[in-house]
Amino acid sequence: MSERVQVAVIGGGPAGLAAALSAKKAGAERVVILERDKGPGGILQQCIHNGFGLHYFGQELTGPEYAQRFVSQLEDTDIELFLDTMVLEVTKDRRITAVSAERGLIELQADAVVLAMGCRERTRGALLIPGTRPAGVFTAGCAQRLVNMEACLPGKRVVILGSGDIGLIMARRMVWEGAEVLMVCELMPYSSGLNRNIVQCLQDNDIPLYFNTTVTCIHGKERVEGVTIAQVDPATRKPLPETARYVACDTLLLSVGLIPENELTTPTGAQMDRVTSGAVVDEFRQTTVPGIFACGNVLHVHDLVDNVSREAEIAGEAAAKFARGQLPSGPRRRVLTSGGARYAVPQLVSEDCQELDLYFRVGAAFKPALVQVFQGDTLIKQQKKPVMTPGEMEKLHLRLEKGQGDLRLHVEQA
Amino acid sequence: MEKSFVCIACPMGCALRVWEEAGEIRVSGNTCKRGLEYGRQEFSAPMRTVTSSVRVEGRKHGLCSVKTDAAVPKEKVPQVLSAVYGLCVQAPVRVGDVLLENVADTGANLVATRNVDKA
């Protein structure tokens, strides 16, 4: 027998917490969060560095503090938090099957579902780095957990591949733990990490950052003994064999991208966006399956948790409305991208939507960038920005005319 | 003596040149006021917030994360870290609890950034 809930939120990280709270505020009766870890907070629990919350709280917080702000609010509500609970299936008619040691098999029938499962790290295997398979190759987040949560030191001579923020943060962490971080290699000609992290994590510790460089082979039988690095052809991204060199190290950390964890989403039949690897959603963050919403890193990978919280609030509120039959369900039009715009979220907008925050990323750096939005053939918004980079998510506020016709976001060099 | 920095105030990442002239700190290369402020601060007294985690007495795993409640002089980071590494806290701990006062004589306190309940 399945239990009835109004809003079921899958995932108790920053997205899930904010979505549940906002669903509650919007009047949802029974709200349940299903979280697979022992405590709420998701990946923020291990992100003990500061830099979170400047936009949302106007204050710089560490990851656990940012999470605690939401958890404290949760404690004042009747939102139920199922911990140590793994969701196995979500159906398109919103039946949820989960398991936990405490509750056994859990079957819920939800009036609305918010997907907030977050993302996972791209691995060595996904990059097809050849060589041996010794101990000492970690994704940056896995190493972060070992250091910050388990008090274990993953290595002493470290090479980092990828200059994403987690990799940069781990570079500093490893140095502070007495390890030697030899270098950070970045395949692209730019870093996807924040300048602040490049300065405070790398430059402060004299760690070189090599652009257009990758790891081409891993060496070592039992434990990593070294890696081969090589520069890549800037046009093809293929390694240039004549630039290859061996670097002796005992650890390789990978910070090479995040992938939304949509294993539960796809079986619902929700349409997926091949660029974001998340679901296609409308301005309510509703997927193409009515009553199933998505927010946070499961929808598209964010660089600031503040934006995750905001997005989750939209989804949570809309889920509550849907559960009460109050969410508009009129026809949608598409949001297309062109030029340097890589993707935009939401991908769909109601025809009667009048105001919208459009989130998007560019595919390359523009200095300066010209951003244009067209409704049909009409230019409805134009803006110049001194700089846009692929690592930074952009936001654009739009006022829309009611009506049909796709929207199109266009970015080019100004 | 002139120093160069990459401004961290926004993604522009302006290349700043900072020098002292007639008792005043001058900045060039910035495109906004925030860059000017950052350049001056970084030139005269670079400050950093230190974060780490410390052991909770009687527990193998489940460390307590901590931070300095204000930025500390950059050159004092190693001393702050040494003080942090010597620490072992007793549960329960609440976010914001002061674990070490005036850590390494920086004027900043070391505070907990996570709640740790009694086992």
Added chain:
Amino acid sequence: MYDVLIVGGGVTGCAIARALSRYRLKVAVLDGAADVAMGASRANSAIVHAGYDCEPGSKMARLNVRGNAMFDQLCQELDVPLKRVGSLVLGFSQQDGKSLERLYQNGLANGVPGLRLLSAEETHAMQPGLSDKVLGALYAPTGGITCPYELTCALAKNAMDNGVEFYLGSPVRSIATLADAVEVETEEQVLLRGRYVVNAAGVHADEVSALAGDASFHIRPRKGEYILFDRAVSDFVQMVLFQAPTAMGKGILVAPTVDGNAYIGPTAFNQDDKEDVSVRPEALDELKATAALSIPNLPLSKPITLFAGLRAVADTGDFVIGRSEKNPRLVQAAGICSPGLSSAPAIAEEVVASLAEAGLVLEENPAYSPLRKRKKRFRHMSPQEKAQAIAENPAYGRIICRCETVPEAEIVEAIREMPGVPSVDAVKRRTRAGMGRCQGGFCMPRVMELIERETNIPMDQITKNGGGSRICVGVTRGEAKQ
């Protein structure tokens, strides 16, 4: 005094151990690695070959066909997956047509059941997505897939349950042949005495044989490299797809695994190093290009891992099986390259016969059970079975590996039951924790916590795969000060 010492804990050695455990015998398995299935048995094509490509009259031909027929019962008894998905050898030219015809005749001579030469139309109907250039195929309905490391672990477990002992983590250093026994000494100075010694030492079998006074063959490792794909994109292949052998080589396979992934491989690279299982950078392009001849639309953007294994190829051109001519107390199970996995149960049968011939007395062990009894895997349970399992043991409700849905209960069971010192990969081989698309990024620290809890090995001492493969090199500075 043991009756039989088996050197090598791969699928061959473990199959022999299990076959011997049905008799009243004292048997031990020795392996230099920290776990069973650490050589070719953990990295191969996982195929139960039909047996049409071995030279008629060879040991390979006979044991492959016989072994294949034994697999259904074996896998049923040991609760190991086996899928008779059938195999196709694809032909791309008239020349290939002749090769297929030759293989077909070979197969008939070897006694392979059900072989059929297919037209282009029949071939494409049987396996959608094939290249337009495929003009026909040899179809073998008895070709199947299994999981080689799971089979090896299951054989070892069943052998252990029936009294076989395992000495892992220390390579054999010397073998002394006495009047009525052999004495085997390992690097760690474990000294075991047995009436007979069986050599199932994989790529090291020539060295082990030489230690026992028989240097009649040499083994050259032949590396096979593979790319494994994410389960989510692996529905493009349902059967085992070979390519017709040409002067250029044996081609590259495209095949499904019993766990729902697909792979391409193996390459065939001869090398001297018996330890080097690295994937060569140049292998990637070879794999992609050659596999694409069979299936042009491979999901090359969704790999989950690369791996390589070494086939133990003897210079005799065949398996080396049976009593040594040089040492009456030595029985060989050497040179076990492909189709070694398919032949394993038949090789075990043959080795037992050789031991009997050498004088070993085989008396039925009344306590012997051929069954490896274990609970159904959680990921295969129905919702009711899951509820029941959690009610009986709440640790079934704690999912440690998200990608493969592996609960704590199965990991703890594996830790408690494995023959060697638990390591992260030893848990992985037995439970699939860490085999999914995140490759252990999420569950590895949690598996380490469980190993620590169950064994008291401190977390920072836990290894990936035994030996010097420590996952962490120490503790943090704060921890060190405590």
